[in-house]
Amino acid sequence: MAGDHDEDLTPEQTAGFKVGEKKTIDEYQKLDQNDESLRKWKESLGIGAGKDISDPNDPRKCIILSLGLEVEGRPDIIIDLKAPGAVDALKDKPFTIKEGAQFRMKATFKVQHQVLAGLKYVQQVKRMGVSHKMQEMIGSYGPNTEEKPFHEKKFEPETAPSGVVGRGHYKAVSKFIDDDNETHLKFEWAFDIKKDW
Numbered sequence: 001m002a003g004d005h006d007e008d009l010t011p012e013q014t015a016g017f018k019v020g021e022k023k024t025i026d027e028y029q030k031l032d033q034n035d036e037s038l039r040k041w042k043e044s045l046g047i048g049a050g051k052d053i054s055d056p057n058d059p060r061k062c063i064i065l066s067l068g069l070e071v072e073g074r075p076d077i078i079i080d081l082k083a084p085g086a087v088d089a090l091k092d093k094p095f096t097i098k099e100g101a102q103f104r105m106k107a108t109f110k111v112q113h114q115v116l117a118g119l120k121y122v123q124q125v126k127r128m129g130v131s132h133k134m135q136e137m138i139g140s141y142g143p144n145t146e147e148k149p150f151h152e153k154k155f156e157p158e159t160a161p162s163g164v165v166g167r168g169h170y171k172a173v174s175k176f177i178d179d180d181n182e183t184h185l186k187f188e189w190a191f192d193i194k195k196d197w
Contacts, residue, residue: 008124009175009186012135024114050145054112061113062184064176065150068106069095074197087187094169094190098197100162106154107176109184111141118179121155125172138176160193167193 069077077095081087097103107121119138124131138153160166170193175186 008131008133009122009173009177011120011122011177011181050147052112052143053110053146053149054143058112060184061111061182062116062119062176062178063110063112064185065108065110068108069097069103070106070154071097071101071103081185087185091171091188091190094192096192096194096197097160099160099166099193099195101160102157103160104155104157106152107138108150108152109176110144110150112143114143116141116178119184120177121174122177123172123174125170127168127170162193167195 064081066081067079079086079090105121109119117140119141121136121138122133123135124133126132136155141151144150169190171188171190173186173188176184178184
């Protein structure tokens with residue numbers, strides 16, 4: 001039986017959007033070069049722009065390399081997820097965020113082997129029995145190349161809760177999932193809203 005978190009992290013589907021038929025990168029490369037709109041779409045995904053750096057020994061099609069927290073006037077907090085045990089350690093090392101501060105999250109990731117369609121970030125935050133869900137559309141990407149070894153996405157800015165009610169310890173579960181409902185990373189983390197940094 002699926003846990004509560006699995007239900008909470010179901011992404012919202014884009015209305016009217018259907019996942020297209022799967023094509024290999026070679027098939028995309030051979031599509032009609034005379035079709036200008038198709039050429040621009042392929043360019044926007046980075047298909048055909050440089051040497052593919054997909055690792056043949058790693059079957060994953062999306063690897064989340066790092067997560068970051070940006071706050072104006074403060075150094076970025078970057079969590080390197082390539083380090084062993086980094087994902088598991090997230091739930092035991094809460095971020096501290098000053099109440100009312102504006103911040104935004106960012107992620108770097110590598111795409112390999114095939115086009116990644118409709119990557120989304122879904123997050124469920126819980127505190128004292130109350131939960132809040134948010135979803136951020138990241139987009140569709142072609143495999144990374146030597147010229148562009150990773151992609152970076154900055155999320156929409158958020159404002160931390162404030163006041164006596166807002167301060168405290170929050171637990172969160174997040175995942176990166178695509179339009180094929182494939183989960184590329186799921187992790188638990190925590191943060192504390194405090195009076196000051």
